[in-house]
Amino acid sequence: MASNSEGFSTRAIHAGQDPLQWTHCSVIPPIVMSTTFRQDAPAEHRGFEYGRSGNPTRKVLETCLSALEDGKHGFVFSSGLGASTVITCLLDSEDHIVSGDDIYGGTNRYFQKCLSKQNIAVTFVDATDIKNILNGINPNTKMVWLESPTNPLLKLVDIKEATEAIKKINSSIIVVVDNTFLTSYFQLPLNLGADIVVYSLTKYMNGHSDIIMGAAITNNDDLAAKIGFLQNAMGIVPSPFDCAMVNRSLKTLELRMQQHMKNGLAIAKFLEKHALVEKVMHPYLPSHPQYKLALKQSSGHSGMVSFYLKGDSQKFLKSLKLFTLAESLGGYESLAELPSIMTHASVPEEAREKLGITNQLIRLSVGLESEKDLIDDLDQALKACQ
Known part of the structure; x- marks a missing residue:
């Protein structure tokens, strides 16, 4: 078992992977497809009884994710929105959430179209100003939902200061941070005070655009017990095969994130100087209004870059050759999209x-x-959209 004092890649490769946990000592954890497990006596089992309640392959992944996050308890789900569904089920009817206003479109849709039917209200605020978060808190506020960097405008929230200010008002408010854009390699929200970090593992953590999965990690024992109960009771669990695929992908996460940052920053600098680009958003550009916060709060940035185009956006996107016009993000292949009518059309x-x-x-x-x-590729597409 790797310890949290060891390097990131060491933990990614070894945490939860000990061959001695299997009688056959397989170096690569096996994919256990069984949905049920033999019991020694009624209600006496060896850690696993039914696949929805627990699975050895899933446990390997959850252990590894927890180690990478400096967390104690990890849970994986069949999608990022599945993770969000379980987390919001920690709340009761008539509870209230304060959420950042610039968040993933699917989360926004879930909050507005689904949670409202459960009589849970959500107030959207510009979370880059902590005063807005605090002003949004009501007596029945039980959760604050943050993204940093935000999707798609790449704004930052000071997680440490925001969490400290929220807890001063009400220490029982659950602070959730969606860390999908940066991963645990570049940012550790739990160490900044967050109660739960949530992921779409579909994106950078898996990094190969072939698995849909979500995760929630926490250091809070009480929240972990509740999330574990909901994971089993609601059944929003991933397949063992998918868990094995993400577990495999974590082994190269450090290397991939380093290259994503290198390429992304180079492209941001190129776009910032281009005559057909009005404005570029990238937290590690000195021109970003929260550049100093980026340096303080994270150790790098992923391959996410947003910009305002002066030319015809349709022509630009259709002219791209290497960048694929597609939704999602975080894979080894480069993608481009128009959030207004694609990922954020539901906003x-x-x-x-x-x-x-x-x-x-x-x-x-x-x-x-x-x-x-x-x-x-970007240069030729920009020239084509004049």
Whole structure:
């Protein structure tokens, strides 16, 4: 078992992977497909009884994720929104959530279209100003939901200061941070005071655009017991095969994130100097309004870059050759999309306009291709959209 004092890749490769946990000492954890497990006597089992309640392959992944997050308890789910569903089921009817206003479109839709039917209200605020978060807190507020960097505008929230301020008002409020854009390699929300960190593992953590999965990690024993109960009771669990695939992918996470950052920052610098680009959003550009916070709160940035285009966005996207026009992010391949009519189309039009999610806003997920080839592709597409 790797300890949290060891390096990131050491933990990614060894945490939860001990061959001695299997009688056959397999170096690579086996994919255990069984849905049921033999018991020594009625209600006496050896850690596993039914696949929904627990699975050896899933346990390996959850242990590894916890170690990478400096967390105690990890849980995986069949999707990122599945993880969000379980986390919000920690709340009761008539409870209230304060959420950042610039969040993943699917989360926004879930909050507005699904939670409302459970009589749970959500107030959306610009969480970059902590005063807005605090002003949104009501007597029945039980959860604050944050993304940093935000999706798709790449704004930052000071997680440590926000959490400390929230807890001063009410220490029982659960602070959740969606860390999908940065992963535990670049940012550790639990160490910054968050109660739960949530992921779409579909994105960078898996990194190969072939698995849909979510996760929640916490250091809070009481929250862990409740999440574990809900994971079993609601049945929002991933398959053993999918767990094995993500567990495999974590072994190269450090290397992949380093290359994503290198390529992403190079492209951000290229775009910032281009005549057909109005504005570039990347937290590690000195021009970013929260550049100093980025340096303080994280150790790097992923391949996510957003920018406002001066030319025809449709022509630009159709002219790309290496960048694929597609939703999602975090894979080894480079993607480009138009959030206003793709990933964030479910966000109400008025809210999109207020946030600045216009038809000129392009979101890039910069992959692992050669830097020069990616820049050349963007350059030719920019020239084609004049």
